[in-house]
């Protein structure tokens with residue numbers, strides 16, 4: 001398996017290689033940082049690095065991609081590599097799943113190179129499941145590496161966080177991200193997609209692959225029509241609900257910010273001419289309050305939430321001069 005060569009991960013890859021060479025590989029890693037930076041592929045690469053059967057001294061050429069372990073991992077059949085995530089159609093990792101993993105980790109390593117488990121997203125561990133993981137984090141079987149992945153480390157119990165070595169993934173400088181994206185695909189407005197993706201290159205790439213260039217235009221037209229009361233918020237919500245919550249919330253936040261900036265800046269049309277004009281009637285204070293509402297919706301994403309309903313409550317205010325927060329039935 002060829003390891004993903006994301007340039008922004010290079011320092012972290014070097015850190016892992018050094019740890020392995022100096023035999024200081026921790027028992028537990030917490031991979032934290034925004035979505036869209038490739039934390040899961042990185043964990044896959046660390047699994048390869050640790051379990052690769054090439055001589056340990058050859059850190060530079062590990063993972064070799066050719067040995068038995070490397071081939072097993074590529075095929076997803078390595079008997080010492082485990083992957084723990086919520087079962088299909090579930091939001092949470094259950095305690096039974098953790099118990100099963102803990103039991104497997106306590107057995108002898110099949111290839112005698114240790115065992116690796118990736119838990120993602122770690123914030124989907126129920127508190128019972130997290131508790132049952134604690135003992136393994138405290139007294140791991142020798143040669144065991146647990147990798148927990150999360151974009152919301154604050155949601156993990158402090159007892160878990162404190163037992164992991166933290167690997168922080170940060171957004172690369174825009175020029176570096178744009179250069180990498182342009183190498184993947186020329187002729188796309190990457191700076192705009194990066195802005196919408198919070199600066200994360202893989203988030204920008206996902207937006208591009210989802211045809212977001214056109215979506216951007218139709219979202220703007222919808223919002224303009226809502227302000228001018230030419231469209232019904234419920235039918236707009238019906239259309240938008242086919243996009244991921246992250247996409248819609250990211251777009252709404254970005255657009256609201258642009259509308260606010262547009263009030264202070266005479267240069268350009270930051271949110272699109274038609275929309276900026278239509279939004280002139282909206283009170284600035286309400287635009288700021290609306291940003292809070294978008295953030296509250298984002299914080300609620302982890303809890304069971306009817307997305308269509310949440311979207312309606314985010315779109316209705318636009319056709320009602322951004323109804324104040326306290327009147328909002330869901331996020332108020």
Ligand SMILES: [Zn+2]
Nearest residue numbers: 052064067070
């Ligand atoms: Zn190998």
